[in-house]
Amino acid sequence: MFSPQGPSLRELAVQALSSVERGYDLLAPKFDGTPFRTPDRILDATTDALRPLGPFEQGLDVCCGTGAGMRTLEPLCHGRVAGVDFSAGMLAQARTAHPDADWVQADVRELPFAETFDLAVTFGALGHLLPAERPALFAGVHRALRPGGAFAFPITAPPPVASAGYWALLGFDAAMRVRNAVWRPPFVMYYRTCPLHAVRGELAAAGFTVTTVPLTSLGQRENGTPRARLVLARRPVTPA
Known part of the structure; x- marks a missing residue:
């Protein structure tokens, strides 16, 4: 499905009925063959936007998956680059693709770093x-950054209500909520829970x-x- 290198429909179904961690462990070997991997054009646009603010020394990719974010960190950071994720399967793929980076398995809600990174x-x-x-x-990210450090991530504008994309995302989130209401363990994956105004307020509250x-x-x-x-x-x- 998606591409010859991507997972089959059966494999995706098994993943979707697993926990988030177990699901991504299963998907990891074929993850880069799916649309879920961040496209290079988004990574490159992020790199271009951050370049005038650098150079940076040490960089961290939070929820790194198979390591696609190294396409942004490696050109911008002169020192150590690292990724953190809770999926051992995803980290195994990342280590193979980027053996010179550091890879840490941890729950990103409890990041194990203090004033270590600049980006x-x-x-x-x-x-x-x-x-x-x-x-x-x-x-946790605020704690992991040195004073003056930056935390950056792209966020897309919501599609117009009249567009097919809007209703597709709404339908996906609704289906996921139904799945999590009737099946355990839950698989948390929503597309409409991160509006810009909400994350701005939460980031400001974090300092x-x-x-x-x-x-x-x-x-x-x-x-x-x-x-x-x-x-x-x-x-x-x-x-402050």
């Missing part, structure tokens, strides 16, 4: 956290100063606004 990124992972869990992630940068290379919507923005959260040099 942290995450791609496509916030939908795997319930809204009530995001503050713990943001607090970040927050701005956004239009990712112009990803195009504009019909009303002229950008299809995607880079959320840029900075840990202040001195505490």
